[in-house]
Amino acid sequence: MAQPNTERAGMLKEKDRAVRFVGMSRDVASVKARVRREHAVIRTLLDVLDDAAREVHGRVSGLPALRRAVWELYVVFDDHLAMEEALVLPLLKSVDAWGPVRAENMLTEHNEQRQMLLALVDDTECDQKDASALAEEAGWLVKALRKDIDAEDEALDVLNRTAGFVPGQSDG
Numbered sequence: 001m002a003q004p005n006t007e008r009a010g011m012l013k014e015k016d017r018a019v020r021f022v023g024m025s026r027d028v029a030s031v032k033a034r035v036r037r038e039h040a041v042i043r044t045l046l047d048v049l050d051d052a053a054r055e056v057h058g059r060v061s062g063l064p065a066l067r068r069a070v071w072e073l074y075v076v077f078d079d080h081l082a083m084e085e086a087l088v089l090p091l092l093k094s095v096d097a098w099g100p101v102r103a104e105n106m107l108t109e110h111n112e113q114r115q116m117l118l119a120l121v122d123d124t125e126c127d128q129k130d131a132s133a134l135a136e137e138a139g140w141l142v143k144a145l146r147k148d149i150d151a152e153d154e155a156l157d158v159l160n161r162t163a164g165f166v167p168g169q170s171d172g
């Protein structure tokens with residue numbers, strides 16, 4: 001049985017993660033553009049995972065590709081969440097009186113996403129579910145994460161209300 005990756009993933013403390021984003025542009029337009037760029041990469045990885053899940057349905061031979069797709073998505077998504085917490089969260093807090101509530105909601109959603117992804121990483125690596133069940137779980141996660149990032153893209157414009165936003169500036 002393979003070792004679960006949850007412990008390894010949990011070893012990075014929040015402070016250590018934030019350090020990686022020191023020096024990066026924090027103006028609203030750059031942050032929005034960065035979020036949208038990363039969402040585009042994540043959508044591609046979700047497509048890859050979706051394809052791998054369809055391929056694996058009932059067939060054990062597709063499991064290595066499914067494991068790889070899950071792991072690649074996990075690594076990129078986890079990094080993306082850390083980026084949003086380092087760069088988007090401070091902007092979100094300062095938008096208006098509802099800023100702290102929005103920030104809290106973002107953290108809650110991120111933690112739910114981390115838990116769902118880690119559960120899928122563990123399930124695909126620990127051989128405790130059959131191929132069809134794994135494919136179903138992966139397909140469900142793909143749908144949920146697509147919905148989340150579509151909603152996030154739409155909600156990004158709330159950042160235009162922050163004091164640092166320059167109207168008319170390209171935001172990618």
Ligand SMILES: [Fe+2]
Nearest residue numbers: 080084149152
């Ligand atoms: Fe995001």
